[in-house]
Amino acid sequence: MEKFDVAEYVDRTAAILDLDINPEYRENVIANFEKIHAIAQLVNEFPIPDVEALPTFEP
């Protein structure tokens, strides 16, 4: 995957969501999103066969 600008993503997505991120928190939110991004890759890179998510989960 191409490297993307996390800070820019955070700013733009927050704007779409009307979520005003205080400059005081911004750096830490970006750091957290970088972590989330790395963790999500573990799921996203895995080829899931043709299964749909369970609308109501039954274990």
Add this chain to the structure above:
Amino acid sequence: MNDAVSIAAAVREGKISAVEVTQAALQRIAQRQELNCFTAITDESALHDAKRIDDAIAQGNHPGSLAGVPFAVKNLYDVAGITTLAGAKINAENPPATHDATLVTKLKQAGAILVGTLNMDEYAYGFVTENAHYGATHNPHDFNRVAGGSSGGSAAAVAANLVPLSLGTDTNGSIRVPAAFCGIFGLKPTYGRLSRAGVALFSSSLDHVGPFARSVRDIATVFDLLQGYDDRDPVCTQKSPELCLPQLDRGIENLRIAVAGDYFTKGAEPEAITVVEQVAQALDVTEYITLPEAHRARAAAFIITSCEGANLHMEKLRSRPQDFDFATRDRFLAGALIPSHWYIQAQRFRRWFRDRVKEVFQNIDIILAPTTPCFAPLIGQKTMMLAGEEILIRPHLGLFTQPLSFIGLPVLSVPIHRPGSLPLGVQLIAAPYNEAIILRVAAVLEAKGIVSTHTS
């Protein structure tokens, strides 16, 4: 034994009154305030309820199987007359709850006496119960260490002998982690097995409720009492309850037990693995099995939790982020920005992983795994060295619990008392709805003296 069942028996037999038991519990709670377990103490209603139990006994009525047993609940459960803080300063402005949560009602109907509500991580988002608004809950075995979280108050109150019984919630490990750190039993039943009605949600896809106690028979007794369909919780199962207490002494001869290998043997301090080996040895278990892609299961649980948690608190994240605990705020804010594709992939992966683990359970009845990768860290401790690598402690504490709650498996964390050291836990894991066999294994381990609670 000072467990709930023995207290109830003593009360029913008239050896001690419910009022005396309740007064003693309230006194211990007052004496151990420095542990910071409680967010509210319901002394007035507790003594009133206890008096009613004593009156019922005096009149020859059956007062219930938990007659006179003091209990307390994580402050995420609604208790009529008390504001459900959920560990949040924001929620302190909410009016008091008007009704008890379903599980609180069930325990009261069984004669148990509610003595208060318990501290937690804000909005249940954490494994340490270091709450910026309401303070850290201290581990009764070492004041400088965390009790675990997010149900830290619930575990510490039982371990400190303040109450024999408490309720908590578990989304990624929040019952099992504090149970292990505090050296007590903590049951996370099958997803949907117990009603969550009247309990504030964190991440509905993964939220579970369950009890903490000091003995296997207490866990079985309470779990049996709490089972049953509740139309107020949309995920509550319509399956009939299966009573576990009558099955406790059936033994384990016919059960196939294995140790979780690979993922569940890495990223931990040696002693966390050693206690699993101790349990395996006591059960004469040598087989290892693999839960495939467990690391991705943990990742997917993380994504689902982040998305659903942020969604739940979106309005407050917009209007008053400054009032959140700093330990949760930035994680919630980042979680709000996750693309929908990632969330849906995580949910699809959840089904895939569930089906793979179901295959494992065709050949195995019980799986053993460590509860936590280490014993309780110090309050305020941010990192630890593990295999020569510095890692962040807080997220790491759910390493072994998250992949299991992800697919709603029933798990009991059993306490391994290690004289001179802090306690650790071992997870007994079964296929969905098989709590009964978990408790049978736990009963055998308890009888052998391998697992035991330790109060201090």
